[in-house]
Amino acid sequence: MAPTHTRQWLPYTAAVTAGLVVITGAFVLVRQQETDTERSRDCAVKLEVNSSTEKSALLGELAEQYNTSDRSLDGGGCAQVHVSGLTSGKAAEALAAGWTGTNLPVPQVWLPTSSLWTGQLRLLDQAAGRAPQTPDNYPSIANSPLVIAMPKPKGELVRQRGPVGWGEVLGLSGRQGWASFGKPEWGRFTFGKDNPNLSTSGLAATIATYYAAVQRSSDLTRSDLTNPAVTQFVRRIEANVSHYSDDVVDLLRDLAEADLAGGGASTDDMSAIVMQEELVHLYNEGELSPKQDGEDRGRRPNVPLVAVHPKEGTFNLDHPFVVLPTADERQRVAAADFLEFLTEDDQQRKFGNLGFRDHEHRAPKELLASVGPEPSGGLNYFEPPDPAVVEAMLDGWGTLRKKANILIALDTSGSMEKSVGDKTRFQVASAAATKGLALLNSEDRVGLWSFSSETSKRPEGPYREEVRLGDFDQKRINSRIAGLHVEGSTALYATVRAAHRHLLDRYDPERINAVVVLTDGKNEYNRDNDLARLLADVALDPDRPVKVFCIAFDRDSNFATLDQIAKASSGKAFDATDPTKIDEAFVKLVSSF
Structure with missing residues (x-):
């Protein structure tokens, strides 16, 4: 359903199509990832893939590997895959506008960070009175659950309490601070999160908060959003936000710099950051630390982060593989083969090296060694809400945020x-x-x-x-x-x-x-x-x-x-x-x- 007004808080650079693009994702176009055009064989099928930026470099490398392999398509012939990178929100906006203004090839396959984006694109198509470009559910090529990341001493102390919920970690400690965990010397408790209008993880964190408030893992409704008990729960959590970030990666880079400069003691006031599990891994491996000339990565931080998994469950960023209506019959065959290639063990291990879980939600042991173990019963995942509910949630978030x-x-x-x-x-x-x-x-x-x-x-x-x-x-x-x-x-x-x-x-x-x-x-x-x-x-x-x-x-x-x-x-x-x-x-x- 098309909204009747444009949100006043929505960044005006993304307020298109009556305000239906609810998250811009970013404002900067990333450079296109080039694959090897010098082929040992001539492939008639060309497949353009557009990926979200956090995985576009890896997808470009895997596409080059695919292109130089001896794979054959059903029905004969082969395909050449080319990958470009664009943030998920910007790509959703471009797809809704006919892919104008990107200076990138029109994609036949889209790999956003989350299925939340396919839902928002459906809303845009519906408002424009056209057939939806993303009408279905789509398979994942990788997964990354949302976690509450905390410096190791604080995270381990919280874990010792046993299963704790979103409200217990983020909502109840504020004024009393760490005294409620027996550590008054650690001071007040605040946390960082991305603004949900600019970030997939920020939006996912907001959705997870609402699910924790209703104590369900699916079927979030518009009436839930206006329930006074629910809004009170969400408001209490938002009240402990230190400030909203436009990019959690920048925040982590600053944290790593402070950690290495101070021997592990940061002067930052944040006790936790809500973000994707993959970023905890990259932070701990030194990928987000300052790099010296000639280094591929920086030093590992003195105090690593650990991932705390709330007991109610969490939201998963599912990295869907979306075949768009722009694909012809042979490109659809090529897309199916490229998807099969990406989900094979060798390629999935490369996703694991970046901190992702595999396409079936399984975590590599190296990832768990880096970020900490998951609950003994595994993780419980919240279902993505209906896109109209997500839109209504963001309409109301402006009144609930700190x-x-x-x-x-x-x-x-x-x-x-x-x-x-x-x-x-x-x-x-x-x-x-x-x-x-x-x-x-x-x-x-x-x-x-x-x-x-x-x-x-x-x-x-x-x-x-x-x-x-x-x-x-x-x-x-x-x-x-x-x-x-x-x-x-x-x-x-x-x-x-x-x-x-x-x-x-x-x-x-x-x-x-x-x-x-x-x-x-x-x-x-x-x-x-x-x-x-x-x-x-x-x-x-x-x-x-x-x-x-x-x-x-x-x-x-x-x-x-x-x-x-x-x-x-x-x-x-x-x-x-x-x-x-x-x-x-x-x-x-x-x-x-």
Whole structure:
């Protein structure tokens, strides 16, 4: 059923077809994986395969192996398989739009991360009044269950309790923190998850939370979503989110860097991360650690992660093999043969090396040795909900997610007058901020500062409160931004320090507390030019976390320094040094809240 409105919180770059693409998955196209075109035999059947990005490199290697094998198709002849990579959400959007704008070959086979995407594509086709491209259930080529990943000492302590549920791990410990597990010195309990509008694992985590709330493993309904007991359960879990990530892989890379730099002691406030099991394995193997020149992988972390499996069950990312209507009869024969090839033992072992379970859900012993054993009775899997229920779930998630205190510091230094095409930097940045702010929740609290240096219009100091931190009033903030005067130098350090202190003084433990800095330059304020002192001042306090998020705008920005500032506070810096990427950066930034 087509919705009657477009969600206000949906990233506008993906709000197509009346808002039915509920998850963008990513905004960046990955490069096409090339297979060997120098064939020892001439194959008449050409098969184009599009894969989700986390497995596209492996699929490209396996396609090359398939192409150089001596396999023959039923009915004679052979096939040549070519693999391209595109994130699942972007591919679903492209398939709904006739595969325009991708610069990739039209696929006959689609390998998304989860069958959730085939359901969403069915909704898009239904809304457009056309025959569904993905009407069926599809076989898996690999599987990866959702787990609660925790540093080994914490994960082992939780496991000692015996079977624990989603609510017991993620929902009940918040304020009391680790004291409820006999470890008050570990402080408060918060966890990380991806925003479900941007990530398959984030969406899967939200679905799993709802299933845990209704205490069933199938047949989730719209009426379940509005049950007060269910919404209370989901709200309690969301209340313990540290902040929402746009990409859990980036979060894990930061965690690995902090682990190796600190000998295993991270200053991050997150006690757990909800993510795919495969990523726990890759993290523990050093695949996500910083790499030295010439190394294939980084060092293994000092403190590995372990996977905790909630007792109610979990959601599985099933990596379906979808043959599309674009395939002709011979391509369908080739697709069946390529599927058979992928599910053979030798190829399945290669999936296992990346941390996947096989196409029948079996875990390699090396995987369990890396992430920890599964429950003695095996894993219980939740059934994918009806696509319309998933859509309704995401419609309601905006009201249940953790709310935020956000102080925006907007650079108004003279360099913002420089041209970007036919506009100034300030005009481009202001437009992006206006669009990005439209994605916030009406229950968030937002304030606005401007900063440059002391000027004739602002002699009292380098920064000024334009809109007091309070109930989100987008019209007022937009109006103040439009009236700002651009002049002076960039007092970056003084402003970040003051904004961080301002939020600490107004800290709300029920909200995500964050400073957002948008700047086109580097610090040019000699009265406060000590980066080391700033990093110490904004360093994360796990008991009262105030995180700094930065957008580096235009090529004059010192992204490396902004990244240091963000990481010190356990926040994140977004690279928009190419000004055409600023809208995308704002969407990702706002999705952290």
